[in-house]
Amino acid sequence: xxxxVITIGNEILSGDIVNKDLAxxxxxxxxxxxxxxxxxxxxxxxxxxxxxxxxxSAYNIVLITGGLGPTSDDVTRExxxxxxxxxxxxxxxxxxxxxxxxxxxxxxxxxxxxxxGYILKDCMPIDNPTGxxxxxxxxxxxQYIILLPGPPRELEPTLKNAFLRMGFKKKSDGxxxxxxxxxxxxxxxxxxxxEMLKATSDTIEIGFYPSLYGVKLKVKYxxxxxxxxxxxxxxxKIGENLYSDKDEELPEVLGKILxxxxxxxxxxxxxxxGLVGDLITSVSGSSAYFMGGIIAYSNEVKIQLLGCNREDxxxxxxxxxxxxxxxADGARKKINTDIGISTTGIAGPTGGTPQKPVGLVYMxxxxxxxxxxxxxxxxxKREEIKKQAALTVIDLARRMLI
Amino acid sequence: xxxxVITIGNEILSGDIVNKDLAxxxxxxxxxxxxxxxxxxxxxxxxxxxxxxxxxSAYNIVLITGGLGPTSDDVTRExxxxxxxxxxxxxxxxxxxxxxxxxxxxxxxxxxxxxxGYILKDCMPIDNPTGxxxxxxxxxxxQYIILLPGPPRELEPTLKNAFLRMGFKKKSDGxxxxxxxxxxxxxxxxxxxxEMLKATSDTIEIGFYPSLYGVKLKVKYxxxxxxxxxxxxxxxKIGENLYSDKDEELPEVLGKILxxxxxxxxxxxxxxxGLVGDLITSVSGSSAYFMGGIIAYSNEVKIQLLGCNREDxxxxxxxxxxxxxxxADGARKKINTDIGISTTGIAGPTGGTPQKPVGLVYMxxxxxxxxxxxxxxxxxKREEIKKQAALTVIDLARRMLI
Numbered sequence: 102x103x104x105x106v107i108t109i110g111n112e113i114l115s116g117d118i119v120n121k122d123l124a125x126x127x128x129x130x131x132x133x134x135x136x137x138x139x140x141x142x143x144x145x146x147x148x149x150x151x152x153x154x155x156x157x158s159a160y161n162i163v164l165i166t167g168g169l170g171p172t173s174d175d176v177t178r179e180x181x182x183x184x185x186x187x188x189x190x191x192x193x194x195x196x197x198x199x200x201x202x203x204x205x206x207x208x209x210x211x212x213x214x215x216x217x218g219y220i221l222k223d224c225m226p227i228d229n230p231t232g233x234x235x236x237x238x239x240x241x242x243x244q245y246i247i248l249l250p251g252p253p254r255e256l257e258p259t260l261k262n263a264f265l266r267m268g269f270k271k272k273s274d275g276x277x278x279x280x281x282x283x284x285x286x287x288x289x290x291x292x293x294x295x296e297m298l299k300a301t302s303d304t305i306e307i308g309f310y311p312s313l314y315g316v317k318l319k320v321k322y323x324x325x326x327x328x329x330x331x332x333x334x335x336x337x338k339i340g341e342n343l344y345s346d347k348d349e350e351l352p353e354v355l356g357k358i359l360x361x362x363x364x365x366x367x368x369x370x371x372x373x374x375g376l377v378g379d380l381i382t383s384v385s386g387s388s389a390y391f392m393g394g395i396i397a398y399s400n401e402v403k404i405q406l407l408g409c410n411r412e413d414x415x416x417x418x419x420x421x422x423x424x425x426x427x428x429a430d431g432a433r434k435k436i437n438t439d440i441g442i443s444t445t446g447i448a449g450p451t452g453g454t455p456q457k458p459v460g461l462v463y464m465x466x467x468x469x470x471x472x473x474x475x476x477x478x479x480x481x482k483r484e485e486i487k488k489q490a491a492l493t494v495i496d497l498a499r500r501m502l503i
Numbered sequence: 504x505x506x507x508v509i510t511i512g513n514e515i516l517s518g519d520i521v522n523k524d525l526a527x528x529x530x531x532x533x534x535x536x537x538x539x540x541x542x543x544x545x546x547x548x549x550x551x552x553x554x555x556x557x558x559x560s561a562y563n564i565v566l567i568t569g570g571l572g573p574t575s576d577d578v579t580r581e582x583x584x585x586x587x588x589x590x591x592x593x594x595x596x597x598x599x600x601x602x603x604x605x606x607x608x609x610x611x612x613x614x615x616x617x618x619x620g621y622i623l624k625d626c627m628p629i630d631n632p633t634g635x636x637x638x639x640x641x642x643x644x645x646q647y648i649i650l651l652p653g654p655p656r657e658l659e660p661t662l663k664n665a666f667l668r669m670g671f672k673k674k675s676d677g678x679x680x681x682x683x684x685x686x687x688x689x690x691x692x693x694x695x696x697x698e699m700l701k702a703t704s705d706t707i708e709i710g711f712y713p714s715l716y717g718v719k720l721k722v723k724y725x726x727x728x729x730x731x732x733x734x735x736x737x738x739x740k741i742g743e744n745l746y747s748d749k750d751e752e753l754p755e756v757l758g759k760i761l762x763x764x765x766x767x768x769x770x771x772x773x774x775x776x777g778l779v780g781d782l783i784t785s786v787s788g789s790s791a792y793f794m795g796g797i798i799a800y801s802n803e804v805k806i807q808l809l810g811c812n813r814e815d816x817x818x819x820x821x822x823x824x825x826x827x828x829x830x831a832d833g834a835r836k837k838i839n840t841d842i843g844i845s846t847t848g849i850a851g852p853t854g855g856t857p858q859k860p861v862g863l864v865y866m867x868x869x870x871x872x873x874x875x876x877x878x879x880x881x882x883x884k885r886e887e888i889k890k891q892a893a894l895t896v897i898d899l900a901r902r903m904l905i
Contacts, residue, residue: 114539119522119523124520209690378798392800394777394798396795
């Protein structure tokens with residue numbers, strides 16, 4: 102099955118937004134064995150859209166995204182209708198469903214909403230569970246023409262619904278697994294993979310996705326037997342740097358460990374400002390093990406609420422091994438949890454000194470019996486430094502508990 | 504000047520990378536008064552590239568990105584040469600420059616590098632200061648055809664160099680301003696803009712960028728006088744929903760108000776888990792007004808650290824107007840700040856009841872004299888509910904202080 106994508110949007114051509122639709126579509130299409138061969142981006146203009154549609158006869162599937170809104174500058178429906186020589190008809194059932202969705206989303210009624218009730222003759226609406234504008238599926242000669250909403254979070258489920266309606270089935274050639282690592286360098290990981298590949302003559306597809314927050318590894322094995330053989334190899338080489346073989350995020354993995362061991366955790370945050378707590382509570386059900394925390398941005402809060410020693414604060418400074426430890430232990434005691442973790446550092450871009458540069462962060466762990474502090478100098482922007490620090494302290498807790 | 508972009512890359516069509524080239528090109532082109540009218544993405548394939556080039560006769564400028572590497576799968580040079588009917592010739596001076604660049608970048612020598620020395624006859628090389636592959640500028644009939652490297656950080660300076668070589672000058676037509684709003688619906692905003700447009704006969708370009716977290720508005724005015732006239736109109740219509748006319752984020756705007764008024768703030772977070780603090784501390788220098796906070800995920804922490812009333816917690820539940828208020832006031836007192844803000848709600852996806860559904864959040868504000876609680880039922884995923892709640896309480900503080 103060969104497919105072409107037509108993206109419609111003035112904001113994309115003006116460079117105001119980056120077109121993410123093609124990547125979203127291609128990823129989903131791949132799962133169904135469909136390859137995107139070409140993509141065309143045009144303006145919200147009937148003639149331009151019609152001209153782009155003329156180029157699509159060689160493809161089995163034409164995926165058109167964007168321009169499905171209710172205002173007069175959204176002309177995708179009209180353009181496709183004109184190109185196919187079909188009328189736009191008002192569909193009461195469709196409009197009732199749209200009205201229901203508008204109500205669910207808590208959006209105020211607007212006369213323009215009526216435009217959502219129009220659909221091309223002999224085409225079918227496709228449910229858009231995260232937005233208002235429904236997708237539209239048309240069969241034309243030997244071609245499928247699919248109109249999809251532009252915003253990625255609406256596009257994704259609507260496209261999946263369209264494939265479902267078309268009776269398409271997901272391909273299952275091989276087993277794809279996604280591994281996540283933290284704290285291992287890209288080159289070391291590459292070396293581990295090279296050795297793994299040497300251990301087999303089968304074709305293994307490997308995708309490498311490094312970021313400031315760890316490396317994600319996507320491996321496609323031909324079958325389960327080979328997967329089991331090579332996976333063992335991978336765990337062995339990469340050790341505890343490999344924190345998930347199910348594409349889970351670090352907070353989710355830490356959460357599982359805490360639940361398994363029936364332990365509770367609290368946080369004491371300075372430079373991360375609440376981000377550690379935010380990440381831990383990104384996991385549904387985290388209230389089972391996360392009790393809360395103290396954001397101790399000022400020294401006074403560190404002293405009054407976390408019990409940090411005023412003299413130590415003056416002697417070592419807030420960004421120090423000693424204070425990180427006192428913060429972690431303070432959170433543990435104050436919030437009454439088994440474990441406390443902490444961050445204190447300089448997120449920048451200002452506030453650095455030669456002795457304590459921007460990016461310097463101490464991260465602490467305390468469980469009453471054991472205490473640990475790690476020191477790092479992170480690179481990047483303020484938000485990147487905060488996020489690296491937050492993930493590193495979550496990873497520290499994970500490592501202390503496995 | 505009308506331009507078309509042709510992007511070449513298998514990884515883009517397979518969805519492995521998002522195409523950022525179009526946005527990079529469009530932003531630069533705009534500065535020179537050039538509009539991108541259309542974009543086509545095709546595979547690294549000679550026939551496909553030639554076919555795409557056939558569609559370009561209506562444009563003054565054809566910008567082609569990607570496929571300039573030295574390996575056999577990079578075929579852009581060959582394809583364009585075939586299309587234009589020009590030879591590829593080896594250029595010693597060009598190759599010497601490439602060799603110099605390779606040395607500067609500390610890249611190991613490779614026989615394939617020689618391919619970088621080939622250029623289309625009667626075209627000129629364009630310096631790529633951040634990479635190896637030079638750009639290529641051809642004049643063909645009344646058209647400019649420009650070959651550019653694919654990686655955005657190479658594309659950007661190379662394109663600027665190309666425009667320089669073409670003798671193009673930056674335009675300074677009009678003033679672009681970016682407004683940010685929170686708490687106003689897209690359709691209401693549209694109505695306000697319609698009225699603003701009625702007040703002038705000049706051409707005003709408007710871009711609309713709605714999200715769960717507010718609507719961003721980009722307006723291009725012909726000159727300062729018209730801007731001042733219409734801007735007053737905009738403020739009047741949209742009122743305090745308009746929080747910035749400088750493209751600032753909400754936490755930044757709140758920070759400026761707090762600094763101006765010499766006030767301090769603290770947070771008490773339940774369902775947002777630390778995100779409010781994280782957002783407030785996303786602003787460099789926030790330690791001047793943000794002292795810290797308490798993440799009170801469990802009821803015990805709400806009682807012990809924020810002084811919430813145990814009986815009220817039992818009577819009204821943690822997700823209630825009463826507790827939101829006690830939390831905000833508790834943070835204010837405990838952290839010793841002028842203002843306390845709070846969140847308590849059900850982030851989901853589990854934990855909802857018919858009386859208290861997923862998405863229900865109470866957000867509180869207290870400054871000792873004044874207290875305020877707002878109740879919302881947010882839609883979306885867990886992280887979306889958290890972020891809407893966090894921004895809404897930051898916006899609440901902003902509104903209370905202006």
